[in-house]
Amino acid sequence: MEPITHEPRSFFDRYAYAIKGALIIILTLVLLIPTNLIQNLIWERRDRQEGAIKDIGNRWGNEQNITGPVLAIPCKAPTGELTYAYLLPEQLKVNGELLPEKLHQGIFNVAVYNARLQLSGTFNGDAIALLNLPPSALDWEHASLLIGLSDLHGINNQVQMTWNGKNYLFNPGVVSTDLFNNGVQVPVVLYPGDTGALRGNFSLELNVRGSGRISFSPIGKTTQVSIHSSWKDPAFDEAFPPQNRKVDSKGFTAGWQVQHLNRSFPQSWIGKKFNIHTADFGIKLLIPMESYQMTLRAVKYALLIIGLTFFIFYFIELSQRRAFHPLQYMLIGLALCIFYILLISVSEQINFMMAYIIASILTIGLITVYTATAFKSARIAAGIGGALTLLYGFIYVIISAEDQALLMGSLGLFIILAVVMYLSTIIKWEHTSKNKTIHQS
Incomplete structure (x- = not known):
């Protein structure tokens, strides 16, 4: 039998991964809205702290x-x-x-x-x-x-x-x-x-x-x-x-x-x-360890964490031929945003380092379990969990090192960009837009 070749796919079919990449970028920018609201929450809590300091100062002495x-x-x-x-x-x-x-x-x-x-x-x-x-x-x-x-x-x-x-x-x-x-x-x-x-x-x-x-x-x-x-x-x-x-x-x-x-x-x-x-x-x-100041520093790196996390999932999609729905990206992004709310609330009760560890464990654990269920792969979930652990650890080191924060941050971003550029060379980009030929017996 002669092979039957279907008509070329539509524009959206041919460039589905590119369109999805653009949607992921838009989604990343949209998630900056809740992170901005979180910053406002931090400032509100900080104002309440300053109010408490003023009240005590008026009674005790300024x-x-x-x-x-x-x-x-x-x-x-x-x-x-x-x-x-x-x-x-x-x-x-x-x-x-x-x-x-x-x-x-x-x-x-x-x-x-x-x-x-x-x-x-x-x-x-x-x-x-x-x-x-x-x-x-x-x-x-x-x-x-x-x-x-x-x-x-x-x-x-x-x-x-x-x-x-x-x-x-x-x-x-x-x-x-x-x-x-x-x-x-x-x-x-x-x-x-x-x-x-x-x-x-x-x-x-x-x-x-x-x-x-x-x-x-x-x-x-x-x-x-x-x-x-x-x-x-x-x-x-x-x-x-x-x-x-x-x-x-x-x-x-x-x-x-x-x-x-x-x-x-x-x-x-x-x-x-x-x-x-x-x-x-x-x-x-x-x-020691003023929690609101440290949390504000952490929120400044929200775009980096969300963007890199989305890139990891997108890379898995392209390399493993596994689909991940935009709604699932949104849920992952919301989990990353909730990390900062956990960090604020827990750091008000205990020291910042322990609060950061607890909020990181909860967030990374949630995303890892969700990934294992979505991809039905413990290996991929473990990779995601390990990558997030390294990322959150890197962010903590940066926000803790006030004097060397700029140097460490710039070197870290350079290394991250180098890794992303290397991973982009592994992807067979031509395969993401080729038409498929179906043979029928």
Whole structure:
């Protein structure tokens, strides 16, 4: 019998795999919509966490900034305006201990502390001469000592300063907001021209509560700060990193030394001329592995995970001649998206690493079982499971390595692209569009 050759197939039959590839690309882009919604969910949960931090801070004490002591002297400026001349200490030493705690509001943890600080140092009245004011312009008898505190609610003790053999009890409020908005002050009586009276040592104890962060203003011509704590996860401001630091399982110790040349304001000036907080430095008490930040990093790689997973299934279709319906691609994509919801919910209860492992196991297990049922092949399912395990492991390494994330990510993407290009050479592309000839006996 002569072979009977059917008419050439239609365009859709000839290019079915190409059309399906285009649909898969469209489906991948469509799945970015739920991943964007997941990002919005993460931001919403993060806002709730920040709300919890604010609520606890309002009750316990917010971030504390310590500035002072500063001597404020009423004066008459050359313009005739009544204002204040400010004199900063010659030396300022701060030694202290942070006693940390974790407070809870719902599922959220907030780091708080009690700070026990000892401040000491000296003044030098010679800097007043740099203001070029006549002696009559300064009202020495109505001078005040000021200490800036960002949250007075957190003060735990009666602030008392010993200076030149006299004790001074501070009161709430400041004589001027030129330097800071909140603080404590005490009037001191000085005498015109007697700058030698400023050279005596001062010392005071300050116990304050705060949350999250504590910082200091380097107002001394030489400022030395030494802090120790049992908190194991501190972060130090890099504008003025500690000259010495030690962080271990018992906590941390850190020490700073800042010179007046390191800042942008002098030892004395008149009025609201300088921002005294431009050189602030301090310590932040970190809650280890901030889950929302890490989850946001993971979501950024959603397109990579979905796209590569779909490519693997598409490659199996082409190489094994096994059909996989677009609806099945959609179900796999939704499973990959649900991974991030699992990651958010579980990481709110336990640490991020364990949450990532649990969410990965659940997602990979679901897709592997579904693949085994759809393809009726344990070998293909095991390959899919292994590939997803490597992929999720690679993503975790990237999001955990903050400093090397770009380098590792770019190298990883290069390797993945090389593997995809190699696999594309294995596929017999010409066989996907050829007409078939059917022989009939």
